[in-house]
Amino acid sequence: MHCHATHSTTLTEPKTGRPAPSETDLExxxxxxxxxxxxxxxxxxxxxILLQGEPADTLYQIVSGTVRCCTFSEDGVRQIFRFAGAxxxxxFADFETWHFTAEAVDHVILRAVPRPxxxxxxxQNPSLQVALRAMMVxxxxxxxxxxxxxxxxxxxxxxxxFLTDLAARxxxxxxxxxxxxxxxxxxxIGLTFExxxxxFSSLKRKRAxxxxxxxxxRIHSDDLLLAA
Amino acid sequence: MHCHATHSTTLTEPKTGRPAPSETDLExxxxxxxxxxxxxxxxxxxxxILLQGEPADTLYQIVSGTVRCCTFSEDGVRQIFRFAGAxxxxxFADFETWHFTAEAVDHVILRAVPRPxxxxxxxQNPSLQVALRAMMVxxxxxxxxxxxxxxxxxxxxxxxxFLTDLAARxxxxxxxxxxxxxxxxxxxIGLTFExxxxxFSSLKRKRAxxxxxxxxxRIHSDDLLLAA
DNA sequence: CGTATCATTGATGGGGCTCAACACGCGTGG
DNA sequence: CCACGCGTGTTGAGCCCCATCAATGATACG
Numbered sequence: 330m331h332c333h334a335t336h337s338t339t340l341t342e343p344k345t346g347r348p349a350p351s352e353t354d355l356e357x358x359x360x361x362x363x364x365x366x367x368x369x370x371x372x373x374x375x376x377x378i379l380l381q382g383e384p385a386d387t388l389y390q391i392v393s394g395t396v397r398c399c400t401f402s403e404d405g406v407r408q409i410f411r412f413a414g415a416x417x418x419x420x421f422a423d424f425e426t427w428h429f430t431a432e433a434v435d436h437v438i439l440r441a442v443p444r445p446x447x448x449x450x451x452x453q454n455p456s457l458q459v460a461l462r463a464m465m466v467x468x469x470x471x472x473x474x475x476x477x478x479x480x481x482x483x484x485x486x487x488x489x490x491f492l493t494d495l496a497a498r499x500x501x502x503x504x505x506x507x508x509x510x511x512x513x514x515x516x517x518i519g520l521t522f523e524x525x526x527x528x529f530s531s532l533k534r535k536r537a538x539x540x541x542x543x544x545x546x547r548i549h550s551d552d553l554l555l556a557a
Numbered sequence: 558m559h560c561h562a563t564h565s566t567t568l569t570e571p572k573t574g575r576p577a578p579s580e581t582d583l584e585x586x587x588x589x590x591x592x593x594x595x596x597x598x599x600x601x602x603x604x605x606i607l608l609q610g611e612p613a614d615t616l617y618q619i620v621s622g623t624v625r626c627c628t629f630s631e632d633g634v635r636q637i638f639r640f641a642g643a644x645x646x647x648x649f650a651d652f653e654t655w656h657f658t659a660e661a662v663d664h665v666i667l668r669a670v671p672r673p674x675x676x677x678x679x680x681q682n683p684s685l686q687v688a689l690r691a692m693m694v695x696x697x698x699x700x701x702x703x704x705x706x707x708x709x710x711x712x713x714x715x716x717x718x719f720l721t722d723l724a725a726r727x728x729x730x731x732x733x734x735x736x737x738x739x740x741x742x743x744x745x746i747g748l749t750f751e752x753x754x755x756x757f758s759s760l761k762r763k764r765a766x767x768x769x770x771x772x773x774x775r776i777h778s779d780d781l782l783l784a785a
Numbered sequence: 786c787g788t789a790t791c792a793t794t795g796a797t798g799g800g801g802c803t804c805a806a807c808a809c810g811c812g813t814g815g
Numbered sequence: 816c817c818a819c820g821c822g823t824g825t826t827g828a829g830c831c832c833c834a835t836c837a838a839t840g841a842t843a844c845g
Binding site: 400402406408410422423424428429452455458461462463465466468469470472473475476477479480481519 | 693698
């Protein structure tokens with residue numbers, strides 16, 4: 330029983346990507362861990378930021394750019410379980426070694442903080458702990474939502490939801506930049522890049538999306554979509 | 558590019574379900590939140606423990622039995638993102654309202670603690686916070702592992718891995734009880750119950766598993782499996 | 786024995802993977 | 816300037832795995 334409506338299902342999330350009220354208040358407490366002026370790291374497209382299995386001795390905040398967080402199976406299949414963007418954090422889901430690999434999709438700028446210092450600050454700051462737990466709760470729910478997509482949604486719906494979620498996170502109306510390649514999208518939503526490409530074509534054909542070049546898109550209103 | 562070997566891929570987890578050393582030390586601290594003698598709740602098979610959307614005013618520890626944690630899409634499709642068993646906890650991934658529904662698979666016995674009391678205890682106990690964060694980290698990794706399965710593994714491999722993981726969690730060698738129905742398994746690994754059933758038959762035929770009735774199974778060694 | 790629930794097995798069709806060809810932009814170097 | 820290669824994206828043809836629909840067993844319970 331697949332999801333008929335292309336724009337289907339948000340499960341029960343408040344709305345896509347909208348942080349809970351508590352989150353809005355608490356997020357700055359996490360950001361304070363990072364010195365807003367100091368150590369900044371630049372990473373070029375397709376270069377790795379951190380490697381699965383290596384010591385997780387640093388935490389990062391993404392200043393700008395897009396990061397793909399992925400794991401590789403023994404036979405080299407890549408699974409991107411998350412795209413992280415400006416304002417997101419890397420490293421709070423590990424203690425000793427990284428359980429995933431992070432790579433730059435485009436030019437990425439990071440702020441870094443050594444783990445010992447961060448952990449010490451966390452230990453002394455109860456409201457920071459609450460903020461962290463809230464962040465991880467959102468991470469759990471996001472992964473469950475993604476699991477549902479992988480298990481039950483047909484190809485085109487997966488792509489449509491990926492695009493709407495991305496546009497919602499970027500916030501601004503109008504065209505949204507699509508920093509990643511078709512292959513990256515495919516490895517994220519569990520398809521081949523050919524199927525992703527067909528999905529783009531199909532969505533364009535039925536006026537669900539509009540594209541400028543192949544790295545900018547815009548979602549059309551649901552009303553238009555229903556007419557198709 | 559599917560996973561050829563039936564016993565394939567653990568990604569990079571230490572080993573199935575084995576808690577990290579830190580976890581072994583810290584887990585009792587979470588357990589201490591629950592009074593080992595007092596308020597116990599019994600839930601009959603297929604009855605609900607907590608409902609998506611309702612206030613999350615209680616935390617639970619599972620004393621015995623198996624719980625399915627699931628979400629429902631608008632059109633009624635069920636996704637079981639986790640089976641929780643004896644020793645597992647429910648409720649640390651929410652603050653105000655439940656983001657999922659928990660139902661008893663078999664007869665379930667729970668210990669409960671009111672959230673305000675638990676949160677107060679957490680706020681005052683730093684090492685408990687560390688334990689909680691470790692638990693949530695494991696939850697994140699488990700969901701990512703599951704995402705990989707849903708995205709890339711063929712039906713039979715999914716079932717085989719589900720069974721091996723279950724047997725590993727139960728620990729004891731010999732036959733393992735399978736508390737849930739085919740339909741539950743299907744909704745967990747993203748298949749239909751018919752395909753799950755065919756998977757059982759196929760695994761039996763090639764001597765990968767052995768069954769006693771249809772609710773007890775045993776995994777055969779990989780050596781035997783390779784010979785098939 | 787009749788009924789209900791669950792599991793198994795078969796037949797059929799379709800969605801997406803695979804293999805393959807082609808289009809397009811962009812760089813380099815003749 | 817055009818040729819050529821290369822990376823990326825699109826489109827087509829064919830096939831296979833799994834969802835779907837359907838029928839038959841198996842077991843428990845009245």
